[in-house]
Amino acid sequence: MYKYLLLLHILGATIWTGGHLVLAVTVLPRAVRSRSPEILLQFESGFEKLGIPALIIQVITGVWLAYLRIPSVTSWFALDNLASRLITGKLVLLLLTIMLAAHARIRIIPRLSNTNLNFLAYHIIAVTFISLLFVVLGVSFRTGGFF
Template identity: 50%
Template sequence: MLFKILVILHSLGATVWAGGHLLLAVTVLPQALKNREPDRIRQFEQYFEGFGLSALLLQVMTGLGLTWIYLPGFRNFWLFDSFLSVYIGIKLALLLLTLILALHSRFFLIPKLSEENLNFLTLHIVAVTTLAVLFVIFGAGIRLGGLT
């Protein structure tokens, strides 16, 4: 039963995280770029940040729980000798890249957001959205027994 609850919570977190970034990238960002209005992005970030980060934290916690179930005691995880350990390793690398981009954006780009650096923030948004979609793809791969 614990496994099923963790999968459901992990999936809900992924829905919020990936869905929020897709919404930002596909609806808010194009309008902000078209009208050169960085405040549209700032406003979205203001509303989404707490909810989105909570969803990401939920994914991290449930992901660790699921990893413990799949690989008890994280045994043989670092050998990367199965699709499971490889996919989990990829998801951890995606998480690290996401955190780096999110911290850079939060502390260096958003506070100074203007028409001049809007294009640079666009690269961040596209990158984080791509990483979020990759999280979903590799998560599905874990549940499906691999993607090959």
């Protein structure tokens, strides 16, 4: 079971982080340069179909993998060993991602124009940076970490 969970988790990571890198590094600069929210909305509507299921798979497989590493859920937040610090870190990143996405969806995207495009750009850069941190923390489980 473990290997299938890990396979799905890594597949989801390639989609979520890879998709955001494409968005932040290639699509976003083009949209900002030409002051065109449509370019972003077009990419988002396509990416959403794969990106949202990928994030849901990350959460399901991630929580399952965390349970396999530390079977007592309350001990996930003990912070007295590397695995619990990494699991807590991942859950904090997940919360930040959800908050940023909800804020963009509810507050920014309905009123998106070329004047508030920069505000959405900061959100995209933040979510992309967080998606990279997810991978850094994920790899740290087996390697012992980078810090």
